[in-house]
Amino acid sequence: MTRLIQNSTFRLFKNKSNRLLFTCYPTCTHAKLSNLTRSSIEYSNIEGEKAQLKMEKSTSKTIVLTGYGGYDKLRIEEWPIMKPGKDEVLVNMRTNSINFAELMARQGLYDGSPKLPGVLGMEGAGIVTQLGEDVTNLKVGDRVICIKMFGLWKEFATVPAEQCFPMPDAMTFEEGVALPVNYVTAYHMLFDIGNLRKGKKVVIHMAAGGVGIAATQLCKTVPNVTVFGTASAVKHKIIREVGVTHPIDYRTQDWQTEVTKVAPDGVDIILDPLLGSDATKAYATLKPLGKVIHFGAANMVSGPGTNYFQIAKTWWQTYRPAILSMMPANKVVAGYHMGHLPQEPIREAMVDLIALYNEGKIKPRIDSVWSYEQIADAMAQMHDRKNIGKVILTPYDENNITPKT
């Protein structure tokens, strides 16, 4: 008979005669090893009973940020697995993601970048493996989406239970991890700040990126919305399929000129992840009661390293609205940063978004999946704006994301 023992603490060691033994709490103290794999041990215990022990790793593969700067500042290390706090759970991450925030955080440009050495990663999807003592709304084995202000690029990460959202059965770990940041960001910007209603005109920059695709899909849930989307020409076919009405090639065309040709009176909502002169143009392209929402500073990031000239230039080119001139212009200017939001509006958005997923109205688009070891290439994919949809990471290899049960 083979017994399956989970969630035990054990330690391998060698005895004086160089024989491999292990202690295992609470099941046995010493046992005879019969088979050892990465994830399980078969052994005979003191009573001669055959048993299988699912190994619980004591360390977690982790992408560590060792300094602010280029891709070389990221290293793969084994870090100890932390015990979840009272209100936390331990999650075995099957997928993580890269957001623009992590590109900026790596350069130390992101408000809220972790202290060094530290761990980035705002999203994860995986399996709950351990519960903090006060957690009642989740159980071991639940498939969950996790949101945390960094610290999730880990094979095993602790996450506050209220920041974990059970995944629908049909949702893959790749889809799950693509939902929080991009879709919650797009949701808050369009529906809370932008107050998107039928017939409105929306400009979406980087329309082939994670937020861009999420925003386009959310625009399509409202009747008769016109979407202007910027992307390089090679991506136009795809963003058109997603729902962009007027694709604009920002490399060869001035987006403001193109938008104004179609909408001479201006547009209702502009989502601006760029800042700099594009932000200033955005403000000018709003119609009365139009809303511009700034949610990033992509123009500050010009290469893999920190470029202070580019940062200063972007800052300089960004307008600074004067209240007295905003009044006659009827303009609405917003800053958005999901990482600084309290949990309540995030939860509200996630509940709505999971419902929209179940109704088939939104579906995260996956660009590519990379192992932790490929982090530099994965980041370059995003930085060079090659991606169409979400760039996914996994601590495993890409064929082993969903564990065999």
Add this chain to the structure above:
Amino acid sequence: MTRLIQNSTFRLFKNKSNRLLFTCYPTCTHAKLSNLTRSSIEYSNIEGEKAQLKMEKSTSKTIVLTGYGGYDKLRIEEWPIMKPGKDEVLVNMRTNSINFAELMARQGLYDGSPKLPGVLGMEGAGIVTQLGEDVTNLKVGDRVICIKMFGLWKEFATVPAEQCFPMPDAMTFEEGVALPVNYVTAYHMLFDIGNLRKGKKVVIHMAAGGVGIAATQLCKTVPNVTVFGTASAVKHKIIREVGVTHPIDYRTQDWQTEVTKVAPDGVDIILDPLLGSDATKAYATLKPLGKVIHFGAANMVSGPGTNYFQIAKTWWQTYRPAILSMMPANKVVAGYHMGHLPQEPIREAMVDLIALYNEGKIKPRIDSVWSYEQIADAMAQMHDRKNIGKVILTPYDENNITPKT
């Protein structure tokens, strides 16, 4: 038999023997006068037929702004009645109103103040007396609410037909004239920019004023909205009746301190007609995703004349948001000025507002009615913040607003 002749052009004159005669086009050239009142002439025409002619005044009592400054810059004059343009109608105004905009415009502080000598007045309610040749949606005799970027403080004013809204039968001219500026302003700020939804917390300054009462009533159309309203203590009973949850006496209490006691995490919407240090406090009192809407600069107006020190001080004390700091704070800053809006959003709001009036959900509150000749006292009533609700003007006397038919 007495015939009623309307809309004729006539002229009174005396003949050589000093007898009063008149010519009247197209009905008659000379006629024998039998009775003359301010508004009608009874006469016998050439055929001996008795007739009554409703006089059409050739001049219009008008409040004229002769210079920028104090109350003495406003004079009552008789100005010629203009012929309506193709898309305009001529309206016999039965009521007009005073808005804060007119107080500022009188001092030359309002963007869009008319050239001198000019006519203020953004709202009117009255009766259509003449149609431009292309007007099809209105007819002579219609009771209408008029909105125009100044020029309505006239007994007879021309108004673009699309800026006239037929009044429900139950609505008085006093109520009608109180609807556009205050209610459209409150409507756009709360429902378009503010995206007011159930359970939100709102700060309304000058809660006993026109916009304040309109905004409070509109807040009550949404479930479970908390309203903080500032007003002097003597007005608290009334604003509480209108719907303010927490009245704050701005003269003896710091509104920010009082709001924060009840809502330590901040509020969702702040309507700011003040600017200066109150605007800066408002920005600081928003919760994440909170929206502050600036729609006036009452703090710039300290007395009946133009006070450049007060203007400079208010300007100086008003914050200037930096986009990069708005992002982590998740703040939304808006400027609002109804006078600079295109017609479309105003029409949309008016349609909704008239529906809300018909449902009994909103009811303009009238503070007081003043004749044109009392304009200085009427303005002082508002400037000194004595009013609770709308301050109304009429070219007639207050007992003759609704004409006897």
